[in-house]
Amino acid sequence: MSLASSHSPHGRSPLRTVQVLGGGSAGSSAHVRTLASGLVARGVRVTVCAPLEAERIYDFSGVGGLHVPVPRSTDPAALAALRIACGEADLVHAHGLHAGLRAALALSGRPTPLVVTWHTRAYVEGARAALVHLLERRVARAASVVLGTSSDLVDRARRRGARDARLAAVALPAPRTPAEHDDDPERLHSKTRAELGATDRPLLIAVGSLDRHRGYDVLLDASRAWRRLDPAPLVVIAGEGPLRTVLQRRIEDEALPVRLIGRREDARELLPAADLALLPSSWESRSVLAQEALHARVPLVATDVGGIRELVGDAAELVRYGDAKALATAVVRLLEDPERRRLLREKGTAQAATWPTEDETVAQVLSVYDELTQVLPYV
Template sequence: MRILLVRPTASGGLAAHVDQELALLRAAGREVAEAPVTIRERPDPRTDAATVETLRRLLHGETVPVAVHAHGLRAGALAALGTPRRGGHLLVVTLHNRTIGSRATRAVGAALLRLLARRADVVLAVSPDLAEDARRAGARDVRHAVIPAPERSGAIPSADGAGPIESADGGRAIPPADGQPVPSAASGPSPLEVLVIARLAPQKGLEDLLDAAALLRTPGEGERPVRIRVAGDGPLQEALAARIAAEHLPVELLGRREDVPALLAASDLVVSAARWEGQPVSLQEALRAGRAIVATDAGGTRWVTGDAARLVPVGDPAALAAAIADMREETTRRRAEEASRSRARDLPGAEDLLAQLSQVLAPATVRW
């Protein structure tokens, strides 16, 4: 059965997942193509109408059924309008993100969800809340989407191996950005090195992270100071940098980094303060590296971490700070690292994604 992928204009995790799907399907010998359409983040009547017309034209010209796989809410809704009911074509939609914003924006999102839910043969959801939303909207077949972390060019080091190099102050040496040295902490106990891998955007809860950092700014007598490094870029860069400087917070913005395995090896703890997540790739990588994890119980995070992470409520900086502070204790951290290594063995891989794609895009029973 021929497969037609419909993807929105996107970057980050969604784009990486679609690239991974495309590569896996082609390597498996599937006949797969990308629809020649443009789907912007926000509604655009002209391009949206062109997308629907293009899909209709492509599918009306097919003499055999096609499996259409759309990624994202808007792509799924436009694919629902553009996929004819005649001809036995299948429509599969993967929901990657929650609609946020004003009441009007959320209302539009709900309408798009109802549209795609009533047409889609299968809806794959990256988090339990998205799955429940799809069922309430009328989707007949809703499943847990398999979202494995894409392979990086360098292997992620395991915490089973030798420890990372230490910096001059006794902390772990984070590789510097653009050749610039990373400032050392003051003399005293070595800092607890905390790594956050996140786009600098509202969804990632970085203001909550800075609130937690403020609570951790002054360690008690004999306690390890906390040093938080954030790898990623995004629209909040300037605002976050200004607040960090004004409040003298123990936080450093590293910018966009491609050396995530090295960053993980140089960290004691990985933290996510997100207000919503699908199945965060960064936490999958942290589990595979055997790092202790503190995260908010947001979206599909629990699907990824299981019982391995210390989960705290979304939007609770005090709880986040307390959980980070607990990881100063080496015994607590070592238990968390072992839990991460154990959980990593159960994470899905590329073969699991391919198995799900084969099941939903090339089912044994095809409608002719």
């Protein structure tokens, strides 16, 4: 007997759900893994339609889900595979805008409820922005319920015509593999700092793809002001993306105290060694970096955009996006004020304690499923 059927109450057939994931950001992919694990434990059957690469990294099968390889595409073959996978589902849950569109197309003509979680929004300008607007409207109107990970995403879904849009905060998953074991955290931090080249200087860490919306151009502008400090802090940016060459050229031409270290699977383990975490983005929803920084008791300097203030409260230094001078000033002030850094660590711990756990996240999502499928709760 399967785990799902053994947990089904009253002998009833278990709820059958399909989770649809596109290319999948780290946050949305980890969230699907959390849901798969928690739902299966509650007697729900879970099929995860995702690219093979996502299964390789997040191992949905390892937590009891059935993985069906479906590429991130709207071509007829991919849609046909998705339609087959959703054929016997009681409910389909898509994660992200493109996954939502593909799920809506695959369910066309069927009464199956569709839940779509908006984890973030598209970063486009010009003609593409108009196309994204139409796409958002199509997905919002097709969904039975849109779940937004921040209040501004919920408002955005409502503006696009969602009949039911709700806030559904996504929990930060616990690390899947333990960090390097060391009985002395300070020793481990020292080792990390030595590897990054910051043994005798402050270490500032930013994590995220090297895309325009991340605000790294502003971060490089701000780093000019830190060269006057003695010792000058080192900025380390973990991530890859289309702006790598442009950013690297600026770093070299202007002799900026910045290192690009590429995509790092261990970025979460690097963060505790930092003196400050930096988040200069033009927009963020429920930033993984912000959550990890507060959990790791690393003071955070972030732009006051999107869902950041809602997420961190007063447990971070918030500055206006695009204001390099304000960013530089906030960093210098924190580096020179150990008491303020201590206070932010304490506030960060308290703020993180208010965030939902993975179990609470699963329970909230399942309550939406129960509502839409009109079955008794599985919790």
